[in-house]
Structure formats: structure tokens, C-alpha cells
Amino acid sequence: AQKITQTQPGMFVQEKEAVTLDCTYDTSDQSYGLFWYKQPSSGEMIFLIYQGSYDEQNATEGRYSLNFQKARKSANLVISASQLGDSAMYFCAMRDGNTGNQFYFGTGTSLTVIP
Amino acid sequence: DTGVSQDPRHKITKRGQNVTFRCDPISEHNRLYWYRQTLGQGPEFLTYFQNEAQLEKSRLLSDRFSAERPKGSFSTLEIQRTEQGDSAMYLCASSLGATRVETQYFGPGTRLLVL
Numbered sequence: 001a002q003k004i005t006q007t008q009p010g011m012f013v014q015e016k017e018a019v020t021l022d023c024t025y026d027t028s029d030q031s032y033g034l035f036w037y038k039q040p041s042s043g044e045m046i047f048l049i050y051q052g053s054y055d056e057q058n059a060t061e062g063r064y065s066l067n068f069q070k071a072r073k074s075a076n077l078v079i080s081a082s083q084l085g086d087s088a089m090y091f092c093a094m095r096d097g098n099t100g101n102q103f104y105f106g107t108g109t110s111l112t113v114i115p
Numbered sequence: 116d117t118g119v120s121q122d123p124r125h126k127i128t129k130r131g132q133n134v135t136f137r138c139d140p141i142s143e144h145n146r147l148y149w150y151r152q153t154l155g156q157g158p159e160f161l162t163y164f165q166n167e168a169q170l171e172k173s174r175l176l177s178d179r180f181s182a183e184r185p186k187g188s189f190s191t192l193e194i195q196r197t198e199q200g201d202s203a204m205y206l207c208a209s210s211l212g213a214t215r216v217e218t219q220y221f222g223p224g225t226r227l228l229v230l
Contacts, residue, residue, distance in 0.1 A: 010181055033217070035219075043226070044221060044222070045158070045206065046221075047219075061217060091157050093216070101146065101171060102148065102160035102163060104160070105157030105159070107157055108156075108157055114192065
């Protein structure tokens with residue numbers, strides 16, 4: 001079974017608009033961490049935001065926020081006020097007791113910001 | 116620049132040749148990871164070091180692959196007798212262990228093409 005599922009292969013958003021990138025996860029652990037990374041065409045994975053399973057508040061980092069719905073096992077990334085530089089691949093990842101120290105990544109969502 | 120660095124950034128080789136990649140982690144990070152990423156996929160875990168000890172290895176890491184981290188600083192990943200299926204992006208990441216979040220910070224990757 002897939003640990004991380006990203007169902008949107010590609011998304012388009014108008015510049016200055018908000019966009020939500022979906023991520024659902026599968027784990028039987030109570031303690032886990034969820035991460036979002038951005039990968040521009042240059043290839044480097046850039047850390048965006050983290051949500052711990054015990055965190056009561058949704059994580060926020062600047063224009064990025066994470067809509068964490070624990071019962072639904074979803075951890076959607078919300079990007080507000082999209083910019084042209086946000087065009088990239090976005091990966092959701094998880095680390096839990098089963099994955100040990102490694103991250104398990106989804107297949108990614110390609111976001112294109114339209115001027 | 117104090118981020119994770121990888122060398123070379125690109126490598127083209129002929130099938131059957133050996134290749135070696137180097138990763139220099141963030142200096143205070145004691146954990147180092149290697150991932151492989153193929154087109155259209157998220158990164159897949161290969162192996163993990165805590166200081167100089169290799170603690171986890173994926174089933175993806177066949178006996179043609181070997182990784183080292185002498186002295187717990189930089190790491191090398193060697194692929195012997197390369198095959199066309201080895202063509203991928205090889206990503207290195209490092210983290211500071213024993214932290215609540217333990218975010219992994221990635222290098223720019225080495226793109227390998229096996230002809």
C-alpha cells in the first residue's frame with residue numbers, strides 16, 4: 001500500500017491566487033511527521049513545511065500552510081498569493097516508526113503558475 | 116555556501132563502467148541519506164548513515180551499490196558495473212539527529228545517464 005498518495009499529477013493556478021495541493025497518507029503509528037518539499041527544474045529538494053502528528057495547530061511558514069486533518073489522514077499544502085517562482089514539483093513526505101529514519105515520498109504534483 | 120553539496124552534478128557513463136558520487140553534508144549534521152529519483156517519481160530511499168555507521172539499507176540497494184561515510188563527514192556512493200536502469204537522479208540529504216522535527220536537507224543531486 002502506498003504510504004503517501006498525491007492524486008494531482010499537475011495543477012495550474014493564476015498568479016496571486018491560492019492553490020491547494022492534496023496529500024493523503026497511510027500509517028498505523030501514532031507518532032509521525034509530514035513534510036512538504038519543492039523541487040524546481042534544477043533538481044534540488046527545498047524543505048517547505050513540517051507537521052507533527054501531535055501538533056494541535058496547523059503548521060504555517062510564510063505563504064505556505066498545511067491543512068492537517070488527522071482523522072482523514074490528509075495533509076494538504078496551501079500556497080497563498082501564488083508567484084511565478086512557485087512553479088515546480090511539490091512532494092509530500094512522511095516519516096514514521098515503520099519507515100524509521102527514511103522519508104517516504106509521494107509521486108509529486110507539478111504546479112504551474114500562470115501570469 | 117553551507118548547504119549540502121554533491122559532486123558531480125552530471126555523469127554520463129557507458130554500461131558496465133563504475134561510477135562514484137560524493138556528498139558533503141551540512142557540517143554539524145550527523146545523519147546522511149542517499150535517495151534515488153527516477154523521472155515522474157518521488158525520491159526512493161537507498162541508505163542511511165549515523166556518523167560513520169551505515170544503519171539502514173533499502174532492498175533497492177543491490178550488491179552493485181556501496182556507500183561509505185569515512186570519519187562521519189562526507190559520503191560516497193559507488194555503483195559498479197552500471198546498467199541502463201541505474202539512470203536516475205541520486206540525491207543526498209543530511210539532518211541533525213535527535214531533534215523533534217529532524218528535517219532532511221537535500222543537495223542538488225547527481226544526474227546519472229548510463230548509455
